[in-house]
Amino acid sequence: MDDEPAGHDADEWTQVIVRMNGYGPVSQPIKPQRMLDPARSGSPEQFRKQAEYLASVNLGEVTQWEYPLKTLPRPTGRATRVIVTEYDLPRPTTEPHDVLVDAQGTVWYSDFGELFISKFDPKTLKLTEYPVKEFKPGAPVGNLSLEFDKHGTLWFDTMFQGSLGNFDPKTEQMKYYPLAPEYNDVRVQLNFVGLRHDVDGKVWTKSVGTQEIFRLDLATEKWERFQPLKALGNQRHSIYQVISDSQNNLWMAEFTKGHIGKIDAKTGEVSWHAVPTPNARARRMNIDDQDRIWFAEYRGNKVAMFDTKTEKFTEWPLPAQTYPYRAAVDKNGDIWTGGMHSDRAVRIDPKTGGTVEYLLPRETNMRTVFVDSSTTPVTFWTGSNHGAALVKVEPLD
Numbered sequence: 001m002d003d004e005p006a007g008h009d010a011d012e013w014t015q016v017i018v019r020m021n022g023y024g025p026v027s028q029p030i031k032p033q034r035m036l037d038p039a040r041s042g043s044p045e046q047f048r049k050q051a052e053y054l055a056s057v058n059l060g061e062v063t064q065w066e067y068p069l070k071t072l073p074r075p076t077g078r079a080t081r082v083i084v085t086e087y088d089l090p091r092p093t094t095e096p097h098d099v100l101v102d103a104q105g106t107v108w109y110s111d112f113g114e115l116f117i118s119k120f121d122p123k124t125l126k127l128t129e130y131p132v133k134e135f136k137p138g139a140p141v142g143n144l145s146l147e148f149d150k151h152g153t154l155w156f157d158t159m160f161q162g163s164l165g166n167f168d169p170k171t172e173q174m175k176y177y178p179l180a181p182e183y184n185d186v187r188v189q190l191n192f193v194g195l196r197h198d199v200d201g202k203v204w205t206k207s208v209g210t211q212e213i214f215r216l217d218l219a220t221e222k223w224e225r226f227q228p229l230k231a232l233g234n235q236r237h238s239i240y241q242v243i244s245d246s247q248n249n250l251w252m253a254e255f256t257k258g259h260i261g262k263i264d265a266k267t268g269e270v271s272w273h274a275v276p277t278p279n280a281r282a283r284r285m286n287i288d289d290q291d292r293i294w295f296a297e298y299r300g301n302k303v304a305m306f307d308t309k310t311e312k313f314t315e316w317p318l319p320a321q322t323y324p325y326r327a328a329v330d331k332n333g334d335i336w337t338g339g340m341h342s343d344r345a346v347r348i349d350p351k352t353g354g355t356v357e358y359l360l361p362r363e364t365n366m367r368t369v370f371v372d373s374s375t376t377p378v379t380f381w382t383g384s385n386h387g388a389a390l391v392k393v394e395p396l397d
Helices: 010-021 043-055 228-230
Strands: 082-088 094-102 107-111 117-120 125-133 147-148 154-157 163-168 173-178 189-193 202-209 211-219 224-225 239-244 250-254 259-263 269-274 283-287 294-295 302-307 312-317 323-328 333-340 344-348 357-359 371-372 381-386 391-393
Touching: 010 043, 043 333, 094 189, 094 371, 094 391, 107 147, 125 381, 154 224, 189 239, 189 381, 202 239, 202 333, 211 250, 228 250, 228 269, 239 283, 239 323, 250 357, 283 323, 302 323, 333 371, 357 391
Parallel strands: none
Antiparallel strands: 082 391, 094 107, 107 117, 117 125, 147 154, 154 163, 163 173, 189 202, 202 211, 211 224, 239 250, 250 259, 259 269, 283 294, 294 302, 294 323, 302 312, 323 333, 333 344, 344 357, 371 381, 381 391
């Protein structure tokens, strides 16, 4: 942020925060990307409280830190029975975000800071990058979510470029669905796709900049808009991921406070369910074949399951400072997640609540996690969003 950030007072910090807010979350120091919407930066006084806190904990007021530096403990016992492999990618600007493995063992990933959907063969080490179309020159580039639909087609968002896309792995053809022009302004940042269009021919997505939900009819390419946060009242809320259940109802993870919400596919009715842990920040989700939603509580430092039939939550605490982004369940019933701040893959026994942490070799900033249950033991995959690498974690038990 600055050559000497430790000396900033509160007034200076307000300016720094506003400036940094103008960069897209896809930015890196070696590749900064400014957003087109000036309102996303905010105003200095809006961040006065945060600025005063930052000024109180830096070295502007004291000559040395007033608390001891404590590191996390090194792995011991079962946590050391693991093989971790990193596959470096060719450019330092590559940010593998969503990583998944297909039935053939091929690894696919979205690039958070560049316009590619990529395929990696861990057996031959061959990497193939498929370029994604740019729709809005000058807007930040990069993709976040990547998922297979029931037909084996990969779907992705293009975030600030304002379009959804899909990719057929067999024909290697891309198809795009730009958001309707009446909604597609500088505020748009499309993230995630609800993918049970095999039910009714429609896909869902959401826009970060407007906090609205959109649904696309694939046959007519007509778009509908929904505003489900109105049902939560006047307090500030935000939607993180959206995902579809077996009837193509849309489920939403509310990030500011912590709710799981639903839009009924047939009626459009909106309902919300508060997460038991206050201010949990529900983040990424997976949905299983029983329509149970497994999700991460980013600020609650837990992973949780929401049974959409009984509308009941179950939560599992995580080791300190994990800050989980997404959770996945393997064939044995173990729950896996990754620490965005701890750089440790976490394995949870849901019966006992016991955890094992596998330390990764370097700063990784884990985002989505994928568990390949076709191997024995299972294999955990994630992307090193800060290290331009794919990471494979193979527990030995």
